[in-house]
Amino acid sequence: MKNQLKAGVILSYLSTGISIVIQLIYMPIMIRLLGQSEYGLYSLVSGVVSYLSLFSLGFSGAYLRFFSRFNQRKDKKGLASLNGMFITLFCVLAMAALVCGIILSFFPKQIFGSKLSSSELVEAKILMIILVINMAVTLISSIFDSITSAYEQFIFQRIVGLLSVIINPFVCLPLLLMGYRSIMLVTVAFVISVAKLIVNIWFCFGKLKIPVSFHNFEFGLLREISTFSFFLLLNMVIDQINWNVDKLILSHTNGTREIAVYGVASQINSLFITFSTTISSVFSPRINRIAVEEENYQKEFTDLMIKVGRIQWLLLGLATAGFIVFGKYFIVHIYAGKGYEKAYTASLYLVLPVLIPLIQNVGIEMQRALNKHQFRSLIYFIMAVINVFISIPLAGRFGCVGAAMGTAVSLLVANGLIMNVFYHKVLGINMKLFWREIAKTSKGFVIPVIAGIWIMRTIEFNSIIKYIIWGIIYVLLYCTSIFFISCNKEEKQIILSLVNRKKYEK
Known part of the structure; x- marks a missing residue:
């Protein structure tokens, strides 16, 4: 398991590094070939469809906690029932997301606003249908990802992720050069998702031989899982509001060109988030074991948060400082081109405040492992609602930069202040020591x-x-x-x- 962990971290950063390099090469070409309006439409529809990921109801994040419980007891029968329950549940949720998404796709004007042209609305409908089907496949695949992670099979998991990152641009780029547009991009993504699902199913049943029972579900356990998952779901709602609602606001206040500029800023911000969460995701099983087995978990959690946080801070420091110095030229002259000048300012408003939670993101797994994630969800929900009310007038006046400002305020208050107090006072993690080590x-x-x-x-x-x-x-x-x-x-x-x-x- 130790080798899996070490290899998982190395492969995670390798995958992230390759993903960043590919995006730095592929995304500028894609943006230019699609054009600003087409890229804005593609970014908008992708963001709206991502709301359907909420149909997972937070259950994928709950799996690790309940897996650890049965695995620690060596209860194979209970584990088999747990696996069967989660697989069944995700198939049902995927079908619900599919039906809901298809129905919504018939009302593009009501969803995306009147700023889109009639041709853009027609294309948005087609994009939405394909992306909705892809989301249903992704939901089913996510439970097998969780199972693979629970068994700490990080090498397989990271290799599959790496291959999907590499294959997508190598298939899409020639098709873009041949004249195909955003509909082709989402079709290729769907095919890759199907392939990933098949490989995940084969690995879980063929290699890991996970125990599965689709009989005698413990509905009392399901209620407990649902209670635990509710606040994970709330957290997912918050993430969707913070990272995707701005595009929807801009579609009603400005149109696809301003969405395209914000989309570039959002893409850069997502690279920072991906770079940070790469290492912390590998520690999830270990964190759950500490919560179950260790009485003095506070010290273990403090040491782990400091260890991971320092590494993330040093790595993100390079990326952040480098972006501040070289980012404006990079966006305008290399990445996106002229017409995207405001993306640099919007990126800074998104990236700088998010550095605090990014160097503390192992804390999210610690909250879940201790079943104390409810407070974070409630606070984030309140700040996300405030974000919406702040962003609407700011977006109307300053466009994409204004929308990013609203997000920045909510991130600073929720993450910079409230959550650090929560970690220190409630979870017992020594945050004073954490910040001394960072300093x-x-x-x-x-x-x-x-x-x-x-x-x-x-x-x-x-x-x-x-x-x-x-x-x-x-x-x-x-x-x-x-x-x-x-x-x-x-x-x-x-x-x-x-x-x-x-x-x-x-």
Whole structure:
């Protein structure tokens, strides 16, 4: 299991790195080939259909907790019943999402607003139908992902994820160059989802040979799972509001071009989120075991949050500082092109506030493991509603930047203040120690920050080659400063082990 964990972390970052590289190469081409209006429509419909993921009702996040309970007792009969219950449940939920989504697709004007043209509304309907079917397949596949994760089969899980990331652009790009549009993009995504579902089913039943029983479901257990999952569902609603409602607001106040600009900012923000959650997701089974088996879980959780948080902070520091220095040129001249200038400002409003929860995201799994995630869900829900009321007037006046401002306010209040108090007071995690450990890394940031300010004020990027050279210089400077000044002994050993495993073992 230890090798699975270590390999899972390495493969996770490998997958994330390749995903980022592919997006940096593929997304600019896709945006230009689709055009601003088409990309805006594609981004809008994808965001709206993602609301159907709420039909999972938070059950996928609950599986790990209840798996740990039966697995710790070595109750194979109970585990078989649990697996059968979850698989049945997700098939029913997927069908409900499919029916609901198909019905909604017949009312595109009511959903997307009057700012869209008649041709855009027709295309939106087709896109929505395909994406709805894809969502149903994804919902069924998600329970098998949860089962694979519970058994700590991270190598298989990350390889499947990596292949899906690689295959999509290699199939879509030639088709885009041949003149196909966004309908083709979502069709390819659907085919990949079906393939992933088939592979997941084969692995769970053929390789893991998971016990499954579709008889004698414990409905008392189902009620307990439902109670636990309700607040996970509420949290999913909050995420949808924070990350997708802005596009819907902009569709009613501005139109597809402004949505396209916000879509670029949202895409950049999602890269930061993906980069951070990659490592924390691997620790989910371990966190659930600590909650079940350890009496002094507070110390274990504090140590784990500090360990993971420091690594995430140092990695995200490189990405964030680099984006502040090089991001504007990157968006306008490399990634999206002219007409997307405001995406840089909108990105900063989304990225900077989200850094706090990103370096603490193992805490989400800790809350779930302890069944104390209800408070976070309620607070986030209140802030998400406030986000909507703030974003509507701001979006009307400032467009995509205004919509991002509303999201930034809710993130800062909920994550920066309230949740840190909750972790410290309720979960017993020593957040004062956490932030002291984060603060210890600050000395290593002095040189990169000074260099970044100097580059922004004195260097004019008038060619991509010049941009890349200065980017490489900045990355090397940051990594060197952080390694020798900010990293502790354990972190240095981790880095050296990746460079030279034999040297680390000695």
